Amino acid sequence: MLKDPEDRTFRLGVIGAGAMGQGIVQVALQGGVSVILFDAREGGAESGRAGVFARLERLVEKGKFAGDDLSKAEDNFTAAGQLSDFADCDAIVEAVFEDLEVKQNLFAELEDIVSDDCILASNTSSILIASIARACRNRGRIAGLHFFNPVPLMRLVEVIKGPETRDDVIKALCKLGERLGRTPVVAKDAPGFLVNHGGRAYTTESMRLLHEKVATPAEIDAIMRDCCGFRMGPCELMDLTGVDVNYPVSRIIYEGYDDDPRLKTSFPHLALLSAGNFGRKTGTGNFTYDEKGQRTDTASGDFTTESLPAAKLVLPDPDAALADLVKGLGIATIVDDDGESPILVALIGEDCSTYAARTGTDHCRFVGIDMLCATKRITLMQSPGADRAALEQVAAALLAAGHQVTAIEDSPGFVAQRMCAMVANLGCEMAQIGLATPEEIDLAMRLGLGYPHGPLELAEKLGAKKIVQILEKIQDITGEDRYRPSLWLRRRAQLGLPVHTPGRAA
Ligand SMILES: NC(=O)c1ccc[n+]([C@@H]2O[C@H](COP(=O)([O-])OP(=O)(O)OC[C@H]3O[C@@H](n4cnc5c(N)ncnc54)[C@H](O)[C@@H]3O)[C@@H](O)[C@H]2O)c1
Numbered sequence: 001m002l003k004d005p006e007d008r009t010f011r012l013g014v015i016g017a018g019a020m021g022q023g024i025v026q027v028a029l030q031g032g033v034s035v036i037l038f039d040a041r042e043g044g045a046e047s048g049r050a051g052v053f054a055r056l057e058r059l060v061e062k063g064k065f066a067g068d069d070l071s072k073a074e075d076n077f078t079a080a081g082q083l084s085d086f087a088d089c090d091a092i093v094e095a096v097f098e099d100l101e102v103k104q105n106l107f108a109e110l111e112d113i114v115s116d117d118c119i120l121a122s123n124t125s126s127i128l129i130a131s132i133a134r135a136c137r138n139r140g141r142i143a144g145l146h147f148f149n150p151v152p153l154m155r156l157v158e159v160i161k162g163p164e165t166r167d168d169v170i171k172a173l174c175k176l177g178e179r180l181g182r183t184p185v186v187a188k189d190a191p192g193f194l195v196n197h198g199g200r201a202y203t204t205e206s207m208r209l210l211h212e213k214v215a216t217p218a219e220i221d222a223i224m225r226d227c228c229g230f231r232m233g234p235c236e237l238m239d240l241t242g243v244d245v246n247y248p249v250s251r252i253i254y255e256g257y258d259d260d261p262r263l264k265t266s267f268p269h270l271a272l273l274s275a276g277n278f279g280r281k282t283g284t285g286n287f288t289y290d291e292k293g294q295r296t297d298t299a300s301g302d303f304t305t306e307s308l309p310a311a312k313l314v315l316p317d318p319d320a321a322l323a324d325l326v327k328g329l330g331i332a333t334i335v336d337d338d339g340e341s342p343i344l345v346a347l348i349g350e351d352c353s354t355y356a357a358r359t360g361t362d363h364c365r366f367v368g369i370d371m372l373c374a375t376k377r378i379t380l381m382q383s384p385g386a387d388r389a390a391l392e393q394v395a396a397a398l399l400a401a402g403h404q405v406t407a408i409e410d411s412p413g414f415v416a417q418r419m420c421a422m423v424a425n426l427g428c429e430m431a432q433i434g435l436a437t438p439e440e441i442d443l444a445m446r447l448g449l450g451y452p453h454g455p456l457e458l459a460e461k462l463g464a465k466k467i468v469q470i471l472e473k474i475q476d477i478t479g480e481d482r483y484r485p486s487l488w489l490r491r492r493a494q495l496g497l498p499v500h501t502p503g504r505a506a
Contacts, residue, residue, distance in 0.1 A: 002117050002168055003090040005176035011036065012176070013092035015083075015106065017048025020095035020123055023151025026052045027180045029073035030065065030152075036089065038080040040096070045079035052077075055152070084113055091119040091176060093145050100127050104135035111137055119169050121145035125196060126252045129162035129189045140166040145173055146193055147182070148448055156447035157182035162189045185444045188435045191256025195448035196249055197263075198430060198441065198455060201422040203246060204265040206234035208482075209418070211266035214411040215301075217286035222301030223406055223415045226377035227370070229452035234419070235286035239279030243272045261482040262426060303380075303407040307389065309397035314343040316361065321371045322346045325378075329397045337362065342390035346371035348466060349421075349473030351412040352383035365390040372462065373416035377404040381414060412474040420458055421470040425486050427455020428499065432488035438500040456499045464493035 003010055010033060014025050017039035025048065028035045037045045056073060059065035078085070086092060092110060096102055107120055114120070121143050122132055133142040144160025157177040161170050170186055177184035187194045206220050215223070221233020238246055250265040257263055272278070272285055279285030280293045288297045312332045315322060322344065326333055337343060343361055347368045356363035364387045370379040378398055382391050395405045408415060427445065431438045442454020451458075459467050468485045475483035485493075492499050 002119065002172050005033075005091070005172055005179050010034070010091075010176075010179075011089050013038070013080075013086040013089035014095065015039070015086075015092060016095035016097075016123075017041075017044045017051075018095060019149060020147060020151060022048050022051045023149070024093055024095060024123070024147055024180075025077070026055055026152055027182070029056065029076055030069075031180045032069075032072065032076070033179060034076045034078075036078040036080050036085060038083060038086070045081075049077060049079050083109060086110065087113050087115075089114055089118050091121065091172070093121045093123055095123040095147075098124060098126060100131055103127065103132050107132055107142065108135050116141075119143065119172060121173060123147055126192070126249065128191070129160050129165070133162050133164060139164040141169050143169050143173055144189065144193070145177070148195070154448070155181075155183050156195070156444060157184050158193050158195065158444065158448075159184045159186045160189050160193055161186060165189075183443070183447055185436060185440045185447075187440070187444070190433075190435055192249065192253040194430065194436055194441060194444040197253055197435070198423075198427055198445050199449050200250060200253055200263050200265075201426040201455075202230075202234045202419065202449075203238060204250060204263065204269075205419050205422040206238070207266040207269045209411070209415055210235075210268040212411065213409055215406070215408040215415055216299060218297075218299035219301040219406050219408060220415055220419075222377065222404075223373075223379055224419060226404065227373040227375050227379065227416045228420055231450050231452075238269075239285035239287055239289070241279070242281055243269065243278040243285060244281075247273045261480065262422075262429070262484075264482065301406050303395055303405040305392040305395050305399070307392035307396045309400055310342050310390075310393035312338070312341040313394070314338065314341050314365075315345075316343060316359075317345050319346045319371060321374070322369065325371070325374070329401050331397055341365070342367050342394050344369055344394060347414070348372060349413045349417060349470035351410045351477060352381055352386070353410055354412070354473075354477055356383055367391050367394050368410075368414070369394070370414040370416055372466065373414070373420065376402070377406060379406050379408060379414050379416060381408045381410055383410045412477040413470050417470050418474060420462060421467050421474070422483075423451075424455050424459035424462070424467050425471060425483075425489060428459060428489040429486035431456065432486050432503075434503075437502070459489060459499045464489055464499050468493045 012028050012033050012035050014021050014037045025035050039045045060070050119141050129144045133139040143165045146158040148154035159173045174184040217235035221235050224230045224233045254263040277284040280289050283289050290296050314337050315333045343366045352368045356366050363383045368381045398405050427441050430441050438456045442457050445451045445454045471483045471485045
């Protein structure tokens with residue numbers, strides 16, 4: 001029988017004393033768990049110990065960890081000289097190199113050392129648990145326990161159920177995760193599990209927008225932070241995680257899902273990788289940085305103009321939110337084109353060119369405005385060949401009223417609608433293929449990536465029908481399968497059901 005992770009005598013083994021292994025040891029000791037650490041590198045376990053206890057001592061100085069608990073942690077810690085020291089472990093988590101053969105050999109060796117009731121878990125971020133387990137005799141006890149970096153700050157832990165993992169093993173790992181102060185979310189064994197998979201939309205759609213020259217990295221980031229509430233824009237986030245990390249992750253997940261175009265990244269990503277412009281760690285990525293990681297460029301994403309505000313605006317389409325906004329600007333509006341004033345329309349999923357061609361609107365004076373994702377920052381766009389003065393007059397009126405403006409190139413769904421629709425759609429697809437429940441997908445994305453809303457919550461907030469409309473328009477205009485709505489989303493939108501409505505019981 002498996003030992004209850006809440007039992008005082010529960011003993012955890014950690015293999016690999018790198019960044020992740022040290023983090024796991026730290027949170028285990030903070031949770032009062034007895035831990036044994038091994039690293040194949042000469043002196044690796046000892047230097048891992050030094051790293052962990054230096055951090056715990058700093059926590060004691062800051063009053064965030066009791067001195068008594070520090071001495072208990074010292075008693076609870078063992079640095080192992082060899083793997084045979086793991087014989088009495090109740091669970092082992094490996095955080096060694098991300099290499100299938102290394103992990104398979106390690107697990108096979110461990111099976112000869114530990115009892116049948118010891119859980120063997122991998123912290124892998126990209127290898128399927130099934131492929132590690134196939135090297136093992138007792139596959140029911142093999143699972144994933146995927147922590148996030150830096151472990152002590154990231155509350156989420158994904159508990160990965162391989163095809164043969166036993167339910168009691170999953171239950172015990174969830175309990176262990178909680179004892180280590182994490183929030184466990186159970187996920188299916190699939191490329192990128194939950195968080196790395198769900199995060200592809202934010203990353204790859206930003207690269208797509210850059211590829212199409214819709215906006216600069218600073219403009220995309222400003223829109224996603226200010227209009228959609230993301231803590232970091234996708235381009236600065238990419239620079240933080242490192243292009244050397246997120247490009248291969250994108251490729252692995254794209255290939256793992258049989259080249260699904262929804263998951264495809266675009267050339268600007270490879271361009272950064274090829275040039276060695278990995279982001280903060282190399283000083284250059286989407287932005288530039290000094291040695292301390294502080295931004296040295298001044299790109300802001302703000303549009304400025306010397307133009308005078310428009311005296312009158314043509315609002316040909318009824319839109320209550322836009323009418324309210326313009327009323328607040330104190331500008332007179334007319335419905336029929338007077339042949340000289342800027343024409344302003346709130347577009348959903350459509351670009352200016354398509355709207356102008358469809359309705360016979362004069363594209364020269366036509367300005368599209370994103371009212372779905374409008375906050376203090378407002379996004380404007382025009383079709384190719386349009387008169388810039390029309391956009392400048394609208395922008396000047398918005399700026400005079402205290403708004404910030406970002407002006408982008410013509411794009412179906414602007415930046416925000418496109419990015420949000422892609423994030424929501426991918427979350428819905430993850431629910432459709434049963435990676436986890438809708439609630440767990442939302443929780444994982446909020447905790448694992450700091451999103452303001454989970455992807456299905458985002459679809460609910462913006463409206464499932466609107467998201468489908470945006471995606472269908474983009475798909476129609478670009479002709480790309482990348483934008484096809486997930487059946488999960490489409491069905492709930494068609495039936496007017498909440499996006500979280502579960503499918504038929506599995
Ligand atoms: N770094 C991250 O952001 C992150 C996040 C989540 C998961 N992961 C996963 O965690 C694992 C470890 O990542 P890391 O960043 O800590 O790596 P790391 O390179 O910092 O540390 C790996 C450690 O494992 C040791 N090691 C290698 N082979 C070994 C073996 N056979 N037996 C014992 N020790 C061995 C190495 O000496 C090294 O100290 C990988 O599987 C990685 O995919 C990493």
